[in-house]
Amino acid sequence: MTERKNIAIMGAGLVGSLLSLYLAKHGHKVDLYERRADLRVSTIDGGRSINLALSDRGWRALKGLGIEEEVRKVAIPMYGRMMHDEQGNLTHQPYGKEGQAIYSVSRGGLNMALMNLSEPNQDITYHFNRQATDVNLRTNEVQLRNVETGNTETIQPDLLFGADGAYSVVRGAMQKAERFDYQQSYLEYGYKELTIPATADGGWAIEKNALHIWPRGNYMMIALPNPDGSFTCTLFFPYDGEHSFAAIQDKNDLLAFFNKVFPDAVPLMPELAQEYFENPVGALVTVKCFPWSYKGTSLLIGDASHAVVPFYGQGMNAGFEDITVLDQMLQQFEGDDWEALFKAFERRRKPNADAIADLAVLNFEEMRDKVADPRFLLRKKIENKISAQYPDKWIPLYTMVTFTDLPYSYALETGQKQDKIMKKVMRHIKSLEDYDKPEVQQLLEKQLVQKEKLTPFRG
Amino acid sequence: MTERKNIAIMGAGLVGSLLSLYLAKHGHKVDLYERRADLRVSTIDGGRSINLALSDRGWRALKGLGIEEEVRKVAIPMYGRMMHDEQGNLTHQPYGKEGQAIYSVSRGGLNMALMNLSEPNQDITYHFNRQATDVNLRTNEVQLRNVETGNTETIQPDLLFGADGAYSVVRGAMQKAERFDYQQSYLEYGYKELTIPATADGGWAIEKNALHIWPRGNYMMIALPNPDGSFTCTLFFPYDGEHSFAAIQDKNDLLAFFNKVFPDAVPLMPELAQEYFENPVGALVTVKCFPWSYKGTSLLIGDASHAVVPFYGQGMNAGFEDITVLDQMLQQFEGDDWEALFKAFERRRKPNADAIADLAVLNFEEMRDKVADPRFLLRKKIENKISAQYPDKWIPLYTMVTFTDLPYSYALETGQKQDKIMKKVMRHIKSLEDYDKPEVQQLLEKQLVQKEKLTPFRG
Numbered sequence: 008m009t010e011r012k013n014i015a016i017m018g019a020g021l022v023g024s025l026l027s028l029y030l031a032k033h034g035h036k037v038d039l040y041e042r043r044a045d046l047r048v049s050t051i052d053g054g055r056s057i058n059l060a061l062s063d064r065g066w067r068a069l070k071g072l073g074i075e076e077e078v079r080k081v082a083i084p085m086y087g088r089m090m091h092d093e094q095g096n097l098t099h100q101p102y103g104k105e106g107q108a109i110y111s112v113s114r115g116g117l118n119m120a121l122m123n124l125s126e127p128n129q130d131i132t133y134h135f136n137r138q139a140t141d142v143n144l145r146t147n148e149v150q151l152r153n154v155e156t157g158n159t160e161t162i163q164p165d166l167l168f169g170a171d172g173a174y175s176v177v178r179g180a181m182q183k184a185e186r187f188d189y190q191q192s193y194l195e196y197g198y199k200e201l202t203i204p205a206t207a208d209g210g211w212a213i214e215k216n217a218l219h220i221w222p223r224g225n226y227m228m229i230a231l232p233n234p235d236g237s238f239t240c241t242l243f244f245p246y247d248g249e250h251s252f253a254a255i256q257d258k259n260d261l262l263a264f265f266n267k268v269f270p271d272a273v274p275l276m277p278e279l280a281q282e283y284f285e286n287p288v289g290a291l292v293t294v295k296c297f298p299w300s301y302k303g304t305s306l307l308i309g310d311a312s313h314a315v316v317p318f319y320g321q322g323m324n325a326g327f328e329d330i331t332v333l334d335q336m337l338q339q340f341e342g343d344d345w346e347a348l349f350k351a352f353e354r355r356r357k358p359n360a361d362a363i364a365d366l367a368v369l370n371f372e373e374m375r376d377k378v379a380d381p382r383f384l385l386r387k388k389i390e391n392k393i394s395a396q397y398p399d400k401w402i403p404l405y406t407m408v409t410f411t412d413l414p415y416s417y418a419l420e421t422g423q424k425q426d427k428i429m430k431k432v433m434r435h436i437k438s439l440e441d442y443d444k445p446e447v448q449q450l451l452e453k454q455l456v457q458k459e460k461l462t463p464f465r466g
Numbered sequence: 467m468t469e470r471k472n473i474a475i476m477g478a479g480l481v482g483s484l485l486s487l488y489l490a491k492h493g494h495k496v497d498l499y500e501r502r503a504d505l506r507v508s509t510i511d512g513g514r515s516i517n518l519a520l521s522d523r524g525w526r527a528l529k530g531l532g533i534e535e536e537v538r539k540v541a542i543p544m545y546g547r548m549m550h551d552e553q554g555n556l557t558h559q560p561y562g563k564e565g566q567a568i569y570s571v572s573r574g575g576l577n578m579a580l581m582n583l584s585e586p587n588q589d590i591t592y593h594f595n596r597q598a599t600d601v602n603l604r605t606n607e608v609q610l611r612n613v614e615t616g617n618t619e620t621i622q623p624d625l626l627f628g629a630d631g632a633y634s635v636v637r638g639a640m641q642k643a644e645r646f647d648y649q650q651s652y653l654e655y656g657y658k659e660l661t662i663p664a665t666a667d668g669g670w671a672i673e674k675n676a677l678h679i680w681p682r683g684n685y686m687m688i689a690l691p692n693p694d695g696s697f698t699c700t701l702f703f704p705y706d707g708e709h710s711f712a713a714i715q716d717k718n719d720l721l722a723f724f725n726k727v728f729p730d731a732v733p734l735m736p737e738l739a740q741e742y743f744e745n746p747v748g749a750l751v752t753v754k755c756f757p758w759s760y761k762g763t764s765l766l767i768g769d770a771s772h773a774v775v776p777f778y779g780q781g782m783n784a785g786f787e788d789i790t791v792l793d794q795m796l797q798q799f800e801g802d803d804w805e806a807l808f809k810a811f812e813r814r815r816k817p818n819a820d821a822i823a824d825l826a827v828l829n830f831e832e833m834r835d836k837v838a839d840p841r842f843l844l845r846k847k848i849e850n851k852i853s854a855q856y857p858d859k860w861i862p863l864y865t866m867v868t869f870t871d872l873p874y875s876y877a878l879e880t881g882q883k884q885d886k887i888m889k890k891v892m893r894h895i896k897s898l899e900d901y902d903k904p905e906v907q908q909l910l911e912k913q914l915v916q917k918e919k920l921t922p923f924r925g
Contacts, residue, residue: 191641191646
């Protein structure tokens with residue numbers, strides 16, 4: 008066990024709150040500083056949450072503290088995508104094998120659960136309404152302003168963790184230090200949250216155990232179920248152009264457009280117009296940077312070091328996996344060389360953070376466009392057959408990302424190789440039955456001889 | 467002519483100073499605010515200048531104001547690269563055709579010349595020692611601190627130009643606005659300035675009219691001539707590793723290393739050790755961002771919007787070309803829609819700024835490594851033969867960038883196509899004479915039929 012440290016975590020969101028539990032487990036004293044008020048006594052920002060899809064990497068981090076069953080109670084399994092076409096016809100595509108699911112959870116609900124689990128720990132203290140106004144990396148001093156009273160204070164922890172999200176103040180200080188690589192890029196799309204409320208009898212108006220998608224080529228709407236019978240819908244829509252936020256100026260524009268392209272959803276959305284014009288348009292940013300640490304005194308984690316767009320449902324899961332990896336490293340950690348620890352951590356995680364950022368952007372295209380294409384759905388079925396026939400040589404990309412702990416960078420690279428093989432295979436496929444044709448089987452055998460066995464390493 | 471505006475330019479460097487002259491020509495009142503003291507009355511920062519290579523794009527902007535002859539007096543033509551190997555043997559490679567040259571100029575000297583030309587203009591006022599501490603893009607207010615007196619003032623111009631360089635404060639404000647794409651990336655190399663002084667009789671110790679390179683694979687030194695007989699040398703060197711700034715700890719390390727790898731230069735550098743340990747290590751950053759403007763009130767220009775590494779000698783030239791393009795647009799400009807003007811400007815320049823940034827990084831490899839390779843030099847000669855034989859179909863990449871006003875993006879794309887053809891051609895080439903072999907001539911004819919005629923557009 009290493010020396011006990013006074014640790015400050017900036018940001019008491021999902022990653023900050025979970026991290027506090029792990030650091031306390033390793034014997035450290037932890038203070039969390041959060042700009043916003045306590046979620047549990049105050050209403051949260053409305054209309055900007057995007058429901059979260061908890062998958063294997065996220066569960067693993069919760070399991071490491073024995074709290075996964077607590078969370079499972081408020082999580083709704085989604086076993087596949089349910090596509091809605093412009094006539095309201097439905098098509099279902101499973102995410103994985105029988106029983107494999109991603110889980111819809113509310114960001115606020117999960118955050119409160121983590122706070123409630125950590126606050127009784129006498130080594131963990133939450134400080135709300137504290138805005139970091141200045142970070143001095145060299146002295147590790149942070150100036151905080153109490154947004155309720157206007158008072159300021161300065162803290163000087165032994166170690167500073169920046170879990171303060173995509174617009175991290177700690178990262179802002181690093182950006183001014185020497186030789187900090189940094190990139191922020193925005194999609195030409197924004198998002199807006201809408202609601203399908205519960206039915207009169209408290210049930211779900213559409214299939215409960217699915218992630219619903221209305222794919223429309225250049226834009227899409229999705230819906231995730233909530234425990235109270237409602238669905239949180241998110242419209243991903245261009246800022247400008249023929250069909251865009253800019254093109255919808257009033258209620259008439261809105262209803263004409265929604266009735267045309269989402270006709271089966273409109274009757275289920277009684278507050279559509281009010282929500283549309285009241286809720287803000289959220290921006291979709293990807294952030295990449297390096298390094299993630301400054302000497303042995305501060306470290307970025309979660310969105311602060313690798314904010315991704317939401318289309319792979321992996322933002323929170325990647326942040327939680329950061330914590331799992333850090334925990335593994337802390338279990339091996341001896342002595343007091345935090346600089347070496349932080350450097351080893353950032354070197355190990357950076358390629359994976361880059362990979363999931365790129366995968367998330369690529370998956371937007373798949374969700375808004377390809378899932379409406381019968382050829383694409385046939386290809387997914389063929390791929391499932393390959394994976395069933397060659398289980399030690401082929402795991403579909405989505406499965407690697409969502410249902411394993413294979414490194415994201417390995418998943419991306421392997422997925423690209425598999426994509427090339429799929430393109431060759433699909434030239435011979437007109438229907439699912441064609442999978443058994445000799446030329447398809449011979450092609451697969453030839454291709455898969457060249458392909459290495461899967462899962463050469465984990466990390 | 468459009469309405470006369472009060473314009474503030476942040477930064478009175480090369481781009482800011484030249485821009486002031488063009489804006490005044492278009493009838494506007496211009497104030498320049500510069501953090502540093504007046505170069506003409508105070509010594510400049512030592513050891514961080516990198517001599518500049520003025521080429522066609524830069525000359526064009528000077529010519530537009532009729533000031534090119536003034537500058538030519540203090541500029542030294544460099545007709546080619548002079549390579550120094552580890553035994554001190556020399557190889558010369560011309561930059562272009564007979565008479566084509568890039569010109570070594572001193573940053574400080576050129577800046578002073580531009581200030582002296584603009585200051586008598588009653589519409590142009592310089593304000594030195596003014597540091598911008600805050601920029602409010604919505605109100606166009608800039609807070610300035612006088613670094614001599616400590617006094618602060620707030621200005622509110624009609625239009626604000628950010629010509630404040632790679633670490634632009636105006637860009638910093640834009641980065642906090644909505645949906646601003648931004649990227650800063652550093653090479654793993656730093657640079658250090660050294661000197662070869664004039665000989666006792668005031669002459670140049672090595673060939674005056676060349677850019678000298680000591681290419682050593684993973685690192686290099688270059689030297690550019692000055693009018694006083696001296697050369698400004700720049701060592702481009704890894705921060706870490708076997709041969710690196712980190713590996714040279716004292717004078718013994720330094721001399722052992724320099725005597726081994728730059729033996730012909732050491733006797734010419736009497737102050738080597740002192741300069742090496744006194745001069746700072748400069749960082750090599752590339753900055754890309756978009757948009758470059760905020761509404762119709764502020765615009766980034768030069769390094770502020772597109773800082774590049776120095777290896778193509780195009781940083782200043784690209785900034786000056788920004789001004790040429792803006793001038794062309796202002797000549798067509800009617801009415802008062804500066805937002806549309808700024809948007810048209812950034813759309814036109816952005817692909818070219820990205821291209822020269824990428825070309826500059828690629829050219830580092832060429833300079834430090836490939837120019838020492840006889841095969842590479844043979845290839846350059848073969849390429850010159852192709853260009854002479856097919857002048858309307860082939861301009862070498864370096865020539866397009868340096869001696870034409872073809873868009874950088876077009877040069878990059880065409881250069882990549884030509885590179886593919888050169889690879890095919892060089893399979894048949896062992897010596898310069900092989901160029902006339904029938905299979906080479908047939909290959910070229912076949913390849914060049916597919917290739918479009920050059921210069922389809924300019925911009």
